[in-house]
Amino acid sequence: MEKNRFIHYGLVLTLIASISAGILSVVNGATQKVIKENEKIAVNAARTLVLPKAVSFDEEATVKVDGLDFIPGNGDNGRPVGYVVTVSEPGYAANIDFVLGIDRRGRVTGLNIIGSQETPGLGSKILDLEWQK
Numbered sequence: 001m002e003k004n005r006f007i008h009y010g011l012v013l014t015l016i017a018s019i020s021a022g023i024l025s026v027v028n029g030a031t032q033k034v035i036k037e038n039e040k041i042a043v044n045a046a047r048t049l050v051l052p053k054a055v056s057f058d059e060e061a062t063v064k065v066d067g068l069d070f071i072p073g074n075g076d077n078g079r080p081v082g083y084v085v086t087v088s089e090p091g092y093a094a095n096i097d098f099v100l101g102i103d104r105r106g107r108v109t110g111l112n113i114i115g116s117q118e119t120p121g122l123g124s125k126i127l128d129l130e131w132q133k
Contacts, residue, residue: 042114043086043099047073050101050110053081073101082109093117096126 047057054073058080063070068087072080082103088095097115102108113126 046099046112046114047071047084047101049112050099051082051084051103052109053103054084057084070102080104086114088115091116091118 051073070083075081094117101110
């Protein structure tokens with residue numbers, strides 16, 4: 001009698017776990033597209049901040065250098081005014097993701113940190129715009 005109860009509980013727990021996994025899978029599939037779109041919007045906003053003279057970014061004309069993708073930012077006339085690059089480098093707690101803008105002369109035009117999980121206090125100050133300046 002005792003053995004049948006454990007089998008019953010095991011089957012019920014397996015059924016609950018299977019239903020939960022199925023629901024999580026469906027929700028993940030439904031939200032994955034929205035999450036990717038939001039990430040793309042955030043990166044494009046950061047690109048505009050770090051290369052303000054650019055009105056559009058031509059991902060088709062990406063230049064690869066040392067494993068990094070430099071995307072040209074085009075001005076009003078359609079010609080490149082500089083490049084933006086998205087970089088992910090290790091920090092203390094996790095990777096720090098940032099977008100860097102570089103003009104045609106090789107000068108840094110801006111830096112925008114788009115992701116960081118640094119420790120509160122000293123490490124999290126990198127998200128302050130004053131620190132980034």
